[in-house]
Amino acid sequence: MLAPNEIAQTVIDPACYQDNRIHDALQWLRREMPVAKIVTEQHTPFWIVTRHADIMSAELRPDDFCNSRMATTLPTDFKNLPPAAANMPMPRVLTSMDGSDHRAFRRLTQSYFAPQNIKKLEARIRELARRSIDAMADAGGECDFMRDVALMYPLRVIMEILGVPEADEAYMLKITQEIFGGEDKDLARSGDAEGARTGIRDAVMEAMGYFGAMVADRKRNPRDDLASVIANGEIGGEPIGISEILGYYLITATAGHDTTSNTTATGLWALAERPELLAQLKADASLLPGHVDESVRWASAVRHFMRGATLDTELGDAQIAKGDWMMLSYLSANRDERVFENPFEYNVRRPQNKHLAFGYGPHVCIGQHLGRMEMRIFWEELLPRLSSVELAGEASLTAATFVGGPKSLPVRYTMA
Ligand code: HEM
Numbered sequence: 001m002l003a004p005n006e007i008a009q010t011v012i013d014p015a016c017y018q019d020n021r022i023h024d025a026l027q028w029l030r031r032e033m034p035v036a037k038i039v040t041e042q043h044t045p046f047w048i049v050t051r052h053a054d055i056m057s058a059e060l061r062p063d064d065f066c067n068s069r070m071a072t073t074l075p076t077d078f079k080n081l082p083p084a085a086a087n088m089p090m091p092r093v094l095t096s097m098d099g100s101d102h103r104a105f106r107r108l109t110q111s112y113f114a115p116q117n118i119k120k121l122e123a124r125i126r127e128l129a130r131r132s133i134d135a136m137a138d139a140g141g142e143c144d145f146m147r148d149v150a151l152m153y154p155l156r157v158i159m160e161i162l163g164v165p166e167a168d169e170a171y172m173l174k175i176t177q178e179i180f181g182g183e184d185k186d187l188a189r190s191g192d193a194e195g196a197r198t199g200i201r202d203a204v205m206e207a208m209g210y211f212g213a214m215v216a217d218r219k220r221n222p223r224d225d226l227a228s229v230i231a232n233g234e235i236g237g238e239p240i241g242i243s244e245i246l247g248y249y250l251i252t253a254t255a256g257h258d259t260t261s262n263t264t265a266t267g268l269w270a271l272a273e274r275p276e277l278l279a280q281l282k283a284d285a286s287l288l289p290g291h292v293d294e295s296v297r298w299a300s301a302v303r304h305f306m307r308g309a310t311l312d313t314e315l316g317d318a319q320i321a322k323g324d325w326m327m328l329s330y331l332s333a334n335r336d337e338r339v340f341e342n343p344f345e346y347n348v349r350r351p352q353n354k355h356l357a358f359g360y361g362p363h364v365c366i367g368q369h370l371g372r373m374e375m376r377i378f379w380e381e382l383l384p385r386l387s388s389v390e391l392a393g394e395a396s397l398t399a400a401t402f403v404g405g406p407k408s409l410p411v412r413y414t415m416a
Pocket residue numbers: 059094095096106251252253255256257259260263296300301302305330356357358359360361362363364365366367368370371
């Protein structure tokens with residue numbers, strides 16, 4: 001059994017998310033201490049919420065557990081920095097807003113991301129999926145699926161929606177990886193802890209410079225893209241501020257692809273380890289939505305979001321004090337034995353897959369319909385052409401406490 005300090009260290013250590021040690025700690029927490037205080041030298045103490053029911057209940061109490069007062073993600077080695085200050089370099093984004101402010105900003109793009117509008121993009125997204133799958137076929141039967149296929153396809157989709165030219169996509173990929181992969185020495189700008197901290201901030205600043213030019217252009221010459229919708233957005237008849245515009249660009253550009261890439265690669269990894277599953281999916285198209293949702297649950301690409309308590313209150317059995325910081329562990333909720341039968345089994349036939357990988361409540365992922373559609377289209381295009389797939393080397397996960405998934409996925413395959 002793990003000692004409490006080992007549990008705490010495991011929760012904050014990106015390496016434990018890479019080798020799955022995190023799951024032992026989360027399983028213990030769900031059973032013994034579902035709302036537990038994590039006290040370490042590296043971070044301001046915080047509560048971790050590990051059960052599915054408690055996370056849903058916290059998400060439905062946004063006035064009590066809010067997004068705007070403290071950092072909404074666990075920062076990398078932000079030693080001695082209070083959680084609020086850790087958020088300082090970031091522009092204002094949806095994930096750090098609350099109440100009517102959050103609702104008004106979210107409304108600006110809500111209809112853009114609604115299923116009926118996203119559907120209009122289906123034909124173009126299918127073209128992009130085919131392009132990626134053709135490249136996979138051209139690779140001659142072996143590739144690193146994460147690097148060569150899964151990273152690029154959702155990136156193309158979201159950049160096209162946003163209006164970033166294709167020539168700048170590689171640059172945007174680099175920046176996103178530096179922001180989300182800052183804890184992983186292979187993806188960060190600099191390998192040490194200080195480098196990770198300043199690297200994430202520098203990457204954000206660099207992205208702001210790039211997007212700043214785009215905002216000016218879309219204000220002058222609006223086009224048929226999301227960047228124009230946001231740049232010319234108004235709330236109460238007033239144009240929205242530059243910090244909010246930049247924040248919107250940043251969150252769309254980053255949240256919109258790494259998550260979907262990680263999940264798509266997780267889905268292929270599942271197939272590479274289960275030849276019978278590939279055969280079943282090829283034979284029965286009705287299993288496809290189940291495969292998409294199970295890959296979303298299995299990957300839990302967004303491992304957590306943080307909240308701050310606005311009052312003295314209770315969650316589960318825990319007494320939470322005003323000003324306390326709290327981690328909602330979606331990774332844990334999605335393996336909660338109370339909700340999922342055999343949670344460590346990849347099962348595309350789950351009758352109801354009530355995962356919380358897209359969050360819940362007022363901040364629930366705005367891009368979930370787009371993400372699901374991208375993945376459905378991808379599998380619809382790939383499965384009829386894929387005859388076999390297996391691992392061709394050791395696959396690995398990223399070392400990341402926030403957003404992560406497969407870092408490398410070498411596969412061997414046969415394709416029509
Ligand atoms: C498999 C893919 C994805 C996963 C697992 C995922 C997961 C999440 C999660 C867990 C949240 C926070 C929810 C909460 O606090 O309750 C979130 C929010 C968000 N996601 Fe996604 N996401 C995915 C795809 C996308 C895509 C394709 C976009 C496209 C733009 C997107 C944009 C956003 C935005 C803007 C927010 C902030 C919403 C708010 O705070 O109101 N996501 N996502």
